[in-house]
Amino acid sequence: MDPTVENTTTDEHSVAAATATATTPTSPSSVTPSRTNKTKRNYRTKNRDTSSDNEHEADEVMKDDTQTESTQPPQQPADSINSNLPYVKSQNAQNIGEVYPGLARLSFLDQDSGVEGGETEQEGGLGAARPRRPLQQKPLPSKQQQSTTSAEEREEQTITSEPPMEILAAPPSTSPSATSSGISTESSLVEIKDTALENKGRGLFSAAKDVLKAGTLVFKEMGYCQVVNDASLSSVCSACFKDTREEQGEDEKSASVGGVSASNQRKLVRCAGCKVVWYCNKTCQIKDWKLHHQLECQGIQQSMKNAVMKDVWTKRSMDTTTVRALCRLVRRRERVRTSAAYKAEHKKMDTAQKQVNEVYYSGLDQKEEEWLDEHGATWIDQYLRAPASNQDVSSKGALNESSQFTKIMAVVMSCVVAAKEDRAAFLRGSGEPEGDGEGASGTKGFELLRKLLSYGFSLTNLETTTVVGLALYVQSMPFMNHSCLPNCVYTFKGSRVECRVIRDIQPGEELTISYIDQIGTTQERQKQLKEQYHFTCDCPLCQYFPANPLLQPNQDALLAVFPDLNFAPLLDPKQGFVCPNIACTTRSDIGPILAMESQLAIYNKVECKCESCGHVAELTQEIVQENQEEAERIIARFVREMNGASDQQVKSDSRNFELAKIKLPETTDEKAAEEARKAAAAMGGMNSVHEPSAAALQCFDEAYRSLTGVAPLQTRIKPRRSAGSPMDISEDPVHHSALHCLVRQLEQAGFDEAVSHKNWVFALHRSLELERILNNTYIGYHPLKAVQGYYTCKIVNLLANLLLEESTIEIEESDHEQDSDEDEEMAGNSDDERDLKALRDAMSGGASKGSKGHGTGSMQEQLLKRKQKGSANPEDDTKRKMAANSTPIKRIQTESSRQLLMYLKSLIPKIEDPELLQQFRVCWGKDGKLANRYRYQVDSLKQALYYAELPFQETKP
Ligand SMILES: C[S@@+](CC[C@H](N)C(=O)[O-])C[C@H]1O[C@@H](n2cnc3c(N)ncnc32)[C@H](O)[C@@H]1O
Numbered sequence: 001m002d003p004t005v006e007n008t009t010t011d012e013h014s015v016a017a018a019t020a021t022a023t024t025p026t027s028p029s030s031v032t033p034s035r036t037n038k039t040k041r042n043y044r045t046k047n048r049d050t051s052s053d054n055e056h057e058a059d060e061v062m063k064d065d066t067q068t069e070s071t072q073p074p075q076q077p078a079d080s081i082n083s084n085l086p087y088v089k090s091q092n093a094q095n096i097g098e099v100y101p102g103l104a105r106l107s108f109l110d111q112d113s114g115v116e117g118g119e120t121e122q123e124g125g126l127g128a129a130r131p132r133r134p135l136q137q138k139p140l141p142s143k144q145q146q147s148t149t150s151a152e153e154r155e156e157q158t159i160t161s162e163p164p165m166e167i168l169a170a171p172p173s174t175s176p177s178a179t180s181s182g183i184s185t186e187s188s189l190v191e192i193k194d195t196a197l198e199n200k201g202r203g204l205f206s207a208a209k210d211v212l213k214a215g216t217l218v219f220k221e222m223g224y225c226q227v228v229n230d231a232s233l234s235s236v237c238s239a240c241f242k243d244t245r246e247e248q249g250e251d252e253k254s255a256s257v258g259g260v261s262a263s264n265q266r267k268l269v270r271c272a273g274c275k276v277v278w279y280c281n282k283t284c285q286i287k288d289w290k291l292h293h294q295l296e297c298q299g300i301q302q303s304m305k306n307a308v309m310k311d312v313w314t315k316r317s318m319d320t321t322t323v324r325a326l327c328r329l330v331r332r333r334e335r336v337r338t339s340a341a342y343k344a345e346h347k348k349m350d351t352a353q354k355q356v357n358e359v360y361y362s363g364l365d366q367k368e369e370e371w372l373d374e375h376g377a378t379w380i381d382q383y384l385r386a387p388a389s390n391q392d393v394s395s396k397g398a399l400n401e402s403s404q405f406t407k408i409m410a411v412v413m414s415c416v417v418a419a420k421e422d423r424a425a426f427l428r429g430s431g432e433p434e435g436d437g438e439g440a441s442g443t444k445g446f447e448l449l450r451k452l453l454s455y456g457f458s459l460t461n462l463e464t465t466t467v468v469g470l471a472l473y474v475q476s477m478p479f480m481n482h483s484c485l486p487n488c489v490y491t492f493k494g495s496r497v498e499c500r501v502i503r504d505i506q507p508g509e510e511l512t513i514s515y516i517d518q519i520g521t522t523q524e525r526q527k528q529l530k531e532q533y534h535f536t537c538d539c540p541l542c543q544y545f546p547a548n549p550l551l552q553p554n555q556d557a558l559l560a561v562f563p564d565l566n567f568a569p570l571l572d573p574k575q576g577f578v579c580p581n582i583a584c585t586t587r588s589d590i591g592p593i594l595a596m597e598s599q600l601a602i603y604n605k606v607e608c609k610c611e612s613c614g615h616v617a618e619l620t621q622e623i624v625q626e627n628q629e630e631a632e633r634i635i636a637r638f639v640r641e642m643n644g645a646s647d648q649q650v651k652s653d654s655r656n657f658e659l660a661k662i663k664l665p666e667t668t669d670e671k672a673a674e675e676a677r678k679a680a681a682a683m684g685g686m687n688s689v690h691e692p693s694a695a696a697l698q699c700f701d702e703a704y705r706s707l708t709g710v711a712p713l714q715t716r717i718k719p720r721r722s723a724g725s726p727m728d729i730s731e732d733p734v735h736h737s738a739l740h741c742l743v744r745q746l747e748q749a750g751f752d753e754a755v756s757h758k759n760w761v762f763a764l765h766r767s768l769e770l771e772r773i774l775n776n777t778y779i780g781y782h783p784l785k786a787v788q789g790y791y792t793c794k795i796v797n798l799l800a801n802l803l804l805e806e807s808t809i810e811i812e813e814s815d816h817e818q819d820s821d822e823d824e825e826m827a828g829n830s831d832d833e834r835d836l837k838a839l840r841d842a843m844s845g846g847a848s849k850g851s852k853g854h855g856t857g858s859m860q861e862q863l864l865k866r867k868q869k870g871s872a873n874p875e876d877d878t879k880r881k882m883a884a885n886s887t888p889i890k891r892i893q894t895e896s897s898r899q900l901l902m903y904l905k906s907l908i909p910k911i912e913d914p915e916l917l918q919q920f921r922v923c924w925g926k927d928g929k930l931a932n933r934y935r936y937q938v939d940s941l942k943q944a945l946y947y948a949e950l951p952f953q954e955t956k957p
Contacts, residue, residue, distance in 0.1 A: 225328035226471035239284035241494040274300040299415030483512035786919040800944035
């Protein structure tokens with residue numbers, strides 16, 4: 001690896017800006033469940049009174065030249081700034097294949113700039129409106145040295161360059177501060193105050209004189225300490241948090257014409273010292289080295305001298321995410337405690353290498369980091385004065401007794417304190433004044449751990465919604481209280497968190513976020529909040545749908561927030577029920593019900609009566625439990641089936657859009673259905689319909705039907721049974737209840753599996769279904785909705801481009817002036833191997849050598865050239881068609897591709913839905929990278945559909 005090259009290609013901020021968001025309803029805790037975590041659900045049943053229909057790794061080591069990567073980790077004085085950083089390449093930087101046409105972008109979305117509620121970033125939030133100095137990407141002096149690799153370490157590459165001396169610029173003149181008497185963010189928009197409720201402690205309130213409008217960016221904040229979690233270490237840069245698994249960025253579009261993006265090739269490099277953390281490049285490595293990793297690296301190596309600990313770090317015998325976060329926290333605090341030396345060091349270096357600053361810290365980051373060094377510890381001390389409810393954990397001894405926490409502390413101590421006596425001091429904070437509990441290495445270890453778990457935030461990748469790390473913030477973020485109906489959402493750019501308003505906030509009103517996934521019912525949400533955060537939520541939503549049905553609902557609280565909501569009292573839209581009576585014809589979709597968990601707890605048995613047919617079913621906790629387990633088994637089986645069929649699927653299904661399946665008429669006769677399917681397949685010019693992983697699809701259908709009571713694609717015939725006849729377990733009421741969380745998990749599993757197997761039509765359907773569920777589950781704006789809309793647009797775009805690829809497969813033939821006979825032959829055999837190969841290449845994200853497919857971009861470009869030859873005005877439809885007709889393009893269109901085209905066109909209004917665009921603006925900000933990508937996707941889609949509609953000279957029978 002050539003560091004010079006890397007340094008010239010990395011804009012750490014733009015890179016960092018590409019990543020994350022708390023789109024999943026992640027909670028501010030390292031123990032936050034990820035998107036796939038399941039929440040135990042009880043059952044749903046129907047309210048008798050209801051009638052509504054709601055549903056939802058450089059080794060260059062920064063090590064000496066003489067040092068070998070595997071045996072001699074870098075040894076440096078703890079207080080020196082050493083930039084001997086090491087690299088080793090990662091192989092985990094794979095994106096899913098994706099076709100990106102390299103066409104100029106239309107600007108139709110610019111017209112939307114007038115949409116109300118767009119981002120109104122205001123001065124005052126930390127860093128919110130400060131101009132960022134441009135990065136001066138000066139190449140750092142370096143020389144490259146390859147090192148041999150062990151099998152275990154894959155393609156390692158050693159760099160022996162001497163990194164530059166680092167320097168920090170002058171401290172910011174307007175740095176935020178923490179006052180001694182209280183806490184001030186010095187933001188004109190927010191202030192930290194006590195809440196009215198004692199147990200709730202402090203909160204973040206609006207300090208604005210006017211209403212904070214939806215979309216307003218109220219503050220941005222850098223993490224005080226942050227780490228990439230174990231699962232993402234080799235895929236996510238530990239400095240900028242760029243996720244190499246994410247899709248290619250805007251800057252890579254032009255290089256992606258064949259569908260293989262530069263990012264697909266990107267590898268991370270691993271620190272040769274500890275061999276634990278990975279970075280984009282040397283720049284990122286240096287940045288993290290100076291801020292956190294130098295001491296962390298030494299600590300990990302110190303820890304590894306112990307055999308047990310070595311297993312932890314090399315074999316990952318336990319998760320080290322929290323350990324590394326806590327070590328970073330302790331170290332940063334420690335550095336502050338020796339701040340005189342630290343500051344002197346800073347000053348010495350101040351004027352020597354300013355350009356390094358530009359790489360190390362650019363403007364805002366540097367100021368913030370310096371500010372954090374100076375004041376972060378003070379702020380953390382503020383945490384230690386936690387609200388009463390927070391003290392519960394340790395007072396109960398839960399933390400100390402927990403073997404998991406003890407393990408974490410053991411590993412932390414092996415990294416940060418060597419001597420036995422120091423360990424005791426570290427744990428108890430002894431030797432320090434009682435009360436403050438400050439030890440040489442920081443506050444009491446357990447106390448810090450507790451705070452980290454309580455105040456830490458899960459860093460999430462914006463596009464994949466997966467949790468990639470853990471961060472601790474110290475200024476505004478940790479003071480935000482929870483509401484199940486929050487008025488703010490937070491998203492991440494790297495480790496920087498941004499908080500935006502999602503509905504208007506009155507002056508003085510508290511700003512809230514949701515700590516948990518809002519998809520759950522009141523009972524589920526409250527259970528999770530109690531278990532994880534030790535409080536009982538009393539937000540308007542919880543008041544409106546009380547967990548205990550015997551409590552009087554308070555409608556006013558919710559209606560004050562959303563006057564237009566027309567939920568019937570006691571009907572939680574997040575809950576659903578489908579009548580167990582299979583013969584009940586009104587069961588067309590998931591319907592809302594009254595939460596019954598607490599009733600069950602009280603009465604043991606609950607009767608549910610269908611509003612429509614009067615069918616009465618009896619529910620018990622056992623039935624609920626059985627059905628939940630059954631549903632989870634079905635989902636697991638579905639995922640297994642999909643995985644088991646992966647090889648076969650990728651080989652056989654690139655050509656199959658499955659339109660025949662989609663368009664099949666509804667029939668009760670299985671034989672007739674099969675015949676219709678074959679006929680439709682033949683109509684589409686295909687000899688057979690290769691149903692990708694038929695067993696998996698069937699399993700999906702079964703699971704879906706079991707959970708929701710309805711078939712997903714109207715392809716399944718339900719066995720009919722008369723009302724009142726005995727039910728087996730598969731037909732009991734709960735089995736047919738709308739277990740939304742499980743349905744969502746199933747849809748997500750279906751989506752993930754379909755994407756991994758490149759079954760795009762299936763993925764599209766799952767994506768649309770997920771969107772529907774999310775839209776009906778989250779009230780108001782939520783980043784997940786926007787993320788899901790983004791996914792849908794991506795898939796539709798992909799399909800449109802595949803369609804274009806397929807239908808214009810003859811173009812290159814004419815470009816290469818092949819004779820018409822060959823053209824005829826190819827046009828007459830759409831199932832030709834070459835045809836399949838071209839399409840398969842397109843789907844897998846790259847054209848193979850010798851295949852006709854150059855990727856959809858080239859195909860579009862060719863069409864564009866042809867069109868331009870004949871028509872100067874792209875808007876003139878007549879001229880366009882004439883121009884297309886005047887060129888000797890031979891195109892084919894199968895019935896399936898025609899149907900697909902119609903179908904994709906029908907989705908355009910949905911993709912351009914102003915409400916979806918508004919979701920983007922409010923949750924992500926108008927100019928967010930993802931919003932730009934979305935615009936690109938939409939533009940590309942429109943162009944692909946435009947070209948796919950050009951006249952056909954020859955149509956497949
Ligand atoms: C990230 S802190 C929020 C700031 C905290 N209130 C303080 O004073 O430091 C999370 C803790 O605040 C409390 N909390 C947050 N939201 C709450 C709510 N809606 N009701 C009661 N307590 C809440 C809980 O004790 C929770 O563990």
